[in-house]
Amino acid sequence: MIFQIDFQAGKPVYLQLADQIRYAAACGRLQPGEALPALRPLSEELRVNRNTIAKAYAELEAQGIVETHPGKGCFVTANRSPFTEPVRKSLLLTEIDEAVVMAHHLQVDKETFLQLVRERLDYFETKLEAAQNGK
Amino acid sequence: MIFQIDFQAGKPVYLQLADQIRYAAACGRLQPGEALPALRPLSEELRVNRNTIAKAYAELEAQGIVETHPGKGCFVTANRSPFTEPVRKSLLLTEIDEAVVMAHHLQVDKETFLQLVRERLDYFETKLEAAQNGK
DNA sequence: CCAACTGTCCTACTGTTCTATAACAGTTAT
């Protein structure tokens, strides 16, 4: 379990960490029910304050990706979003539009873009299956 | 030309504005060569400081979407990214992965996701063609 | 030239992020 923080990236450390955990959960490297590293050990490993780790975990809890239990730890949840169906669809469309708009400005054509999306979907699917069979 | 700022969104105003202009350029509502609103009039209309508008324009200039000329104004550029091909592909993959990861946590399956992406691509394509024929 | 417009620069205030520290409360194994 190793996370990589870039202190010169401009992006807040707690968001970098939250992104990486969210990513790991999506590709099965972190399984539902699995415990995240405790605040203090991880804060030492990443050379970051405890509160910064706690803020990342709080961020993920707000998104329904982990649950924290005082005294026990922070655990990856089984997949369930705290948002209603219309809200989830709206959130996802916003994210998709950002990618589509970026593709336009980077002059990536429609078919190339769709091919990239398929590749990434397959990649995550493969990773997920491998992680589930492995355990 | 009307932009909509949400002061309670948590997202910085200058980024909200940059996003909307980038979006408008991608769907042809803003054409290459067209001038953006001047700093002061737009800052009055949106009830924000001139410098906030200027920061949004600077953000877009760094992404190669607009060019500003002191004394003249800020203009939408013909489509050309300031980044090299590998950098552009990496930027786009990061954006795509964010959407794919979000789809996973929102429990949107692969086929539904792909269908949403196709819909949005078609939507932008249609908008772009309509804008180009209209002018 | 000059008035009215354009964007730019500098300074200041505010909120956020991160750090650091301390004290607190729940859980677990001994």
Add this chain to the structure above:
DNA sequence: ATAACTGTTATAGAACAGTAGGACAGTTGG
């Protein structure tokens, strides 16, 4: 019970990002 873990809360301070207003410099049309 106690020791050693877990996360939580509160506080303070430094560094930085976001926003704002005044003064400045380039451009344009009368």
